[in-house]
Each structure stands twice: as C-alpha cells, then as structure tokens.
Amino acid sequence: MTLTKAWIGVDPGASGAAALITADGEVLVMDWPGSVLLAVGTVRTWRMEHQIELAALESVHAMPKQGVSSMFKLGSNFGQWQGLLAALGVPFVLVRPQEWQKGVLHKCDGPDTKSQSLEAARRQWPDVDLSLKKHHGRADALHLAAYARRVK
Numbered sequence: 001m002t003l004t005k006a007w008i009g010v011d012p013g014a015s016g017a018a019a020l021i022t023a024d025g026e027v028l029v030m031d032w033p034g035s036v037l038l039a040v041g042t043v044r045t046w047r048m049e050h051q052i053e054l055a056a057l058e059s060v061h062a063m064p065k066q067g068v069s070s071m072f073k074l075g076s077n078f079g080q081w082q083g084l085l086a087a088l089g090v091p092f093v094l095v096r097p098q099e100w101q102k103g104v105l106h107k108c109d110g111p112d113t114k115s116q117s118l119e120a121a122r123r124q125w126p127d128v129d130l131s132l133k134k135h136h137g138r139a140d141a142l143h144l145a146a147y148a149r150r151v152k
Contacts, residue, residue, distance in 0.1 A: 009144025
C-alpha cells in the first residue's frame with residue numbers, strides 16, 4: 001500500500017493547532033488539546049496513514065509586554081511539540097512567523113496578522129471550519145503546512 005504524501009504545520013500557541021495537508025487535497029486539523037499526551041495519538045495516526053514529508057513548527061520567541069507566565073506556557077508548548085515530532089520520527093523545520101507569512105498575509109485582510117491569517121485561510125481552505133476568531137491557530141497551522149509543502 002502506498003501512503004499519500006503529506007505535510008504538517010504546527011502553531012504551538014495556547015490556542016494553537018496542528019494541520020495536515022496531503023498531496024491529494026485532504027485537509028485535517030487538530031486544535032491543541034492542552035497536553036502532548038492528548039496530541040500524540042492524532043499525530044501518530046497521521047504518521048501511520050500518510051507519508052509525512054516535513055512538518056513546519058512555528059518558532060516562537062518572547063514579545064514585548066507579554067507576561068512571564070504566558071511566555072513560559074508558550075515555550076513549554078513549543079518544546080512539547082519538538083519532542084512529539086522527534087519521538088514520532090517526523091522530520092521538521094522551525095519557521096519564524098515572518099517566513100511563512102511572506103506572500104500569504106495581506107494588510108487588506110484585517111488589522112492584524114491573526115485576522116489576515118484567518119481571511120487568507122478561509123479563501124484557500126473553504127471547507128475547513130474557520131468561523132471563529134479563535135480559529136487563528138488553525139489558520140496558522142494550515143499556512144505552516146502549506147509552507148512545509150513549498151520548501152520540501
């Protein structure tokens with residue numbers, strides 16, 4: 001049995017998500033469940049059912065005026081995603097937001113990058129539920145998966 005090529009994108013934020021896109025157009029999205037133990041089952045299934053070419057994990061860093069607690073949580077999620085991907089043998093790259101956003105986000109789509117990401121994702125993946133503002137993590141994960149496909 002030949003597995004379909006696929007790419008994964010991961011937004012490691014607290015309202016983040018992971019997305020898988022395949023060469024034949026399948027799109028799967030998983031909201032961050034709050035624990036690597038809950039996420040590992042989904043990613044393991046993706047790994048067994050598809051030939052994962054590459055995952056793009058958004059590289060996070062401290063921002064001015066962000067609280068210590070929120071930055072610690074973000075860093076913890078980031079580390080958990082790195083460990084999960086490595087443990088499952090999924091090849092991955094770390095991607096700065098500016099890298100994947102270039103050419104994807106447009107200022108006419110909203111006042112900030114979260115709004116712009118949602119609008120661009122709604123156009124590109126109209127069948128994915130991106131109806132809520134909090135779905136920006138899903139949108140970012142989808143864009144990161146598309147980035148992984150472009151660079152692999």
